[in-house]
Amino acid sequence: MKSLIVIGLLFLSLSIRSQSTPDTLVDRHLTSSEMLEDFNLFRRILQETHPGLYRYTPKEIMQAKLDSIAALLQSPRSFYSYYQILAALSADIRCEHTHVLPTADIDRYLRSEIQAFPLFLYPIQDRLYVLFNGTQSSTIQPGVEITRINQYSSDEIKALLKRHFWADGYNEPAKKQVLKGGYFSLFYYTIVERPESFVITYRDLQGKTGIDTLPALSYETIERNYIRNPLNEKMMAAYNKKYKQPWRLSFPADVPSTAILRFDGFGKKGIHSTEQARTAFQKFMNQSMRKIQKKDIQSLIIDVRSNSGGWDVQGVELLTYLVKSDTAFKYYRQLHTITDDSEFLAYSDLSAADRQNPRKYLEPATNGIFVLKETQNPLLGLQYPKPNRFRGEVYILMDEGSASAASEFLALAKSQGIGTLIGTSGSGAYNGSNSSVFIRRILPHSGIQVSTPLVFYQNAVQRDQNPGSAIQPHHQISMQLEDLLNNYDRQLEFAKELIRKAM
Numbered sequence: 001m002k003s004l005i006v007i008g009l010l011f012l013s014l015s016i017r018s019q020s021t022p023d024t025l026v027d028r029h030l031t032s033s034e035m036l037e038d039f040n041l042f043r044r045i046l047q048e049t050h051p052g053l054y055r056y057t058p059k060e061i062m063q064a065k066l067d068s069i070a071a072l073l074q075s076p077r078s079f080y081s082y083y084q085i086l087a088a089l090s091a092d093i094r095c096e097h098t099h100v101l102p103t104a105d106i107d108r109y110l111r112s113e114i115q116a117f118p119l120f121l122y123p124i125q126d127r128l129y130v131l132f133n134g135t136q137s138s139t140i141q142p143g144v145e146i147t148r149i150n151q152y153s154s155d156e157i158k159a160l161l162k163r164h165f166w167a168d169g170y171n172e173p174a175k176k177q178v179l180k181g182g183y184f185s186l187f188y189y190t191i192v193e194r195p196e197s198f199v200i201t202y203r204d205l206q207g208k209t210g211i212d213t214l215p216a217l218s219y220e221t222i223e224r225n226y227i228r229n230p231l232n233e234k235m236m237a238a239y240n241k242k243y244k245q246p247w248r249l250s251f252p253a254d255v256p257s258t259a260i261l262r263f264d265g266f267g268k269k270g271i272h273s274t275e276q277a278r279t280a281f282q283k284f285m286n287q288s289m290r291k292i293q294k295k296d297i298q299s300l301i302i303d304v305r306s307n308s309g310g311w312d313v314q315g316v317e318l319l320t321y322l323v324k325s326d327t328a329f330k331y332y333r334q335l336h337t338i339t340d341d342s343e344f345l346a347y348s349d350l351s352a353a354d355r356q357n358p359r360k361y362l363e364p365a366t367n368g369i370f371v372l373k374e375t376q377n378p379l380l381g382l383q384y385p386k387p388n389r390f391r392g393e394v395y396i397l398m399d400e401g402s403a404s405a406a407s408e409f410l411a412l413a414k415s416q417g418i419g420t421l422i423g424t425s426g427s428g429a430y431n432g433s434n435s436s437v438f439i440r441r442i443l444p445h446s447g448i449q450v451s452t453p454l455v456f457y458q459n460a461v462q463r464d465q466n467p468g469s470a471i472q473p474h475h476q477i478s479m480q481l482e483d484l485l486n487n488y489d490r491q492l493e494f495a496k497e498l499i500r501k502a503m
Contacts (some may be wrong), residue, residue, distance in 0.1 A: 020218055023113040026104065026285070028079040034445035035073040035082050041443060042086065043070075044344075045376050051338050051369075051456035052434035056094045056169055056468050057236065071417065083448060084191055087164040090450075096168045096403060096428060097435045098454045100191055104442050104449040117184040118197060119160055120226065121146065123179040124481055128154050130202075131181070131484065134222030134230045140202065141231045143485050145207075148201035152192065161187045161473070168407075169429035169468020174400045177427070182219070184271060203333070236489035247281075249288045255496045256503070257298040263318070263404045264421035269308030274379075277311035285321050289388045300390050301492070302307050303397040305423060307402025312436070316379055318409055322390045322418050328382040330460035331412055335372040335380060337362065339452055348439045348454060364484065386484045392503065394419025395495040398473055403427035404435060408459055410471045415461035418500065422477055423468035423491045432457040 021401055030038075043066055046053050053256065069089060073082075083102055090100040095374070103109045110116075119140060120132035128146045147154050158179060165178035178187050217225075226232050228242075246264040272279045288452045292300065302322070316331045323329065340362045346354050361377070362370040368387065374380040396419050398410055407428025414421055414430075436455035475498075477491045 001441060005249050009100075012285050014190075023109075023115075023194070023374040029076050030082055030306050030446060032074050036070065036075060038443035038445050038448065039070060039073060039086070039443070042089075045439060045441060045450065045452055049339055049342050049344050049439060049454055050093070050095075050098070050335075050434070050452050051131075051336060051454065052095050052098075053093060055456070056412075057433070066414070067087070072212045073116055079446065080190060080194070082446060084164065086448060086450070087191065091164050091166055094167065094169050095277070095434050095453065096166045097433060097438070097451075099166060099451040101449045101451070103447055104440075105448075110182075110186065110219045112218070113219075114186075114189050115194075115196070115218060115221065116215045117149070117188050118185075118214055118222050118225070119200075120181045120222075121144070121179060122181070122484060123158075123176050124479055125482060126158075126181060128158070129481060129484065132226045132235055133229050134217060134225045135214050136225060136229060137212065137214065138229075138231060139210070140200075140214070141205075142235045143205050143481060146200055147205040149188075149198050149201055150193065151184055151197060157188070157192060164191050164459060166190045167427070168433050169376065169431075169470075171425065171427065171468070171470040173373050173425045173470055174403075174427040176400050182289075185219070185222075211382070224492045227359045234257050245282050249291060251295065251297075252496065255299075255499050257296065258299045258301065258496070258499055259288075259292050259295070259299075260301045260492075261499050262303040263307050263406070265307050265310045265477065266314035274311065278317060281311075281314045281317045285317065285386075286388065289321065289386075289390065290416045292390060293388070298392040299395065300419075301395045301397065302391060302411065302419070303492070304400040304406045305397050305491070306401035307405050307406035308401065311410070312379055312405050315405040315409035315412075318381055319412055319416075320383055320386045322394055322413070323385045323389065323416060324391075326385055328384045329416065330380075331383050331408075332380055332432075333458045333460040334456075335458070336365065336456050337372070338369055338456075339476065340364070344439050344441070347441045348437055350437055364430070369456075393499070395498065397491050398423040398426050398471070398496060399491075400424055400427055404433065407471060408457070409431070411459045411461050414471060415459075420475065420495075421471075421473040422475045422495050422498075423473050424478055425477065428471065430459070430461060430464050430469045430471050431467050431469075432459040 014339050069085060086100045090098050120133035121128045122131040130140055130142055130144045133140050161178045162175040165175045168176040178181055196216055200214060201211050203209055246268055248262045250260045252258055268280050271280055340359050361372055363373055365371045369495050396413055398421055404408055407426045410426045411430050434453040434456050438451055438453055440451045479490060483490050
């Protein structure tokens with residue numbers, strides 16, 4: 001199972017209550033020896049286990065970069081100055097599954113320690129707009145554009161945050177995620193500054209410029225104000241909907257012979273193994289196909305927007321219900337690691353049994369890598385189209401939040417010509433990612449948690465002349481400000497219009 005850390009568009013549960021304590025990391029300084037020891041440990045993890053360390057950067061260039069970082073650590077630094085160096089390194093690996101977090105207990109850190117920027121922002125056409133006001137102020141309403149925070153222009157902030165955010169390959173549009181909601185507040189705090197208040201310059205809905213001062217607040221207080229501030233009432237009703245099930249089938253009333261399958265993620269409560277994930281997904285899809293066939297549906301919309309991934313097998317299964325040909329196909333061309341034995345496997349999420357015998361799943365290849373055996377991983381074998389698969393026209397909604405396993409599904413769907421892709425470019429890279437199993441290690445002196453993948457994924461797609469490129473839709477349809485304010489789904493409506501025109 002794999003997915004991204006989701007902080008941005010999802011609300012954190014208000015059921016957790018923590019007593020507020022100051023962020024002691026603000027006043028903490030690290031000696032040169034402490035930083036070097038932590039960095040050298042991180043460097044060893046990367047060099048000995050990360051299969052994609054040189055995927056986009058030649059080895060000699062990456063090693064020179066690592067050497068240059070070591071040279072920066074010859075004098076004491078504040079915690080956050082050191083953290084920023086490691087975060088930038090993580091971003092330079094160009095892997096959306098390689099993360100550096102200020103602490104292992106990120107939930108406690110967010111809830112009880114940091115005082116964050118209190119507005120929930122949403123980027124539209126390279127501008128930052130307010131979606132929710134997390135203060136008690138009645139001045140900053142949804143739709144206001146933020147043009148400056150303290151001494152930083154919005155352009156400076158966007159560049160700095162994107163510089164330190166993770167993304168696969170050369171997928172710069174995927175870095176828009178860091179400008180949304182909780183991601184923005186976390187990265188502004190850890191990368192830009194940690195003030196007690198924010199002097200913001202804004203442009204209101206009438207185009208008038210104003211200045212206001214907002215307090216830095218805890219995440220818990222911010223979320224409470226999302227609900228209590230009457231300015232947010234309309235937006236909360238539109239965007240804070242909660243669903244019991246992550247997968248949903250619906251039949252829109254405004255376009256005939258059409259169904260919509262929505263996948264919030266590739267996972268489900270109570271699933272703990274690949275086989276459970278496959279069985280649960282097949283059950284849902286078989287039930288859905290029966291309803292679709294009964295209604296004689298001719299057009300199917302698949303919605304994987306803001307799907308941060310999960311179980312690989314569910315993306316594979318979804319494709320088997322949509323392929324046009326009867327011919328079996330490969331989903332992954334190859335999965336491999338760069339080690340079959342490492343002390344760092346003790347810090348991975350492999351089971352105890354698998355850590356004892358990783359060679360059971362691997363066989364050495366001629367170029368020094370260790371390939372996952374097809375006999376041990378059914379996802380590497382041929383995948384067979386389902387007899388009850390949908391045979392009509394398929395339209396797929398995607399965006400920069402379609403990540404990890406959802407991104408792989410999009411890559412294969414586009415490569416195989418499954419349907420018409422609509423929206424904005426997906427989060428991952430067309431040719432694959434690094435993920436599956438992860439090493440998580442707390443660096444001993446700083447307490448920073450690093451998370452790195454163990455498996456190199458190569459999607460079985462048509463050859464890409466630009467490795468690391470984003471998965472592009474057939475129709476680039478972006479949200480506009482009026483869409484955000486009026487809860488208008490421009491991408492879905494575009495798909496519906498294509499269906500009407502095809503009738």
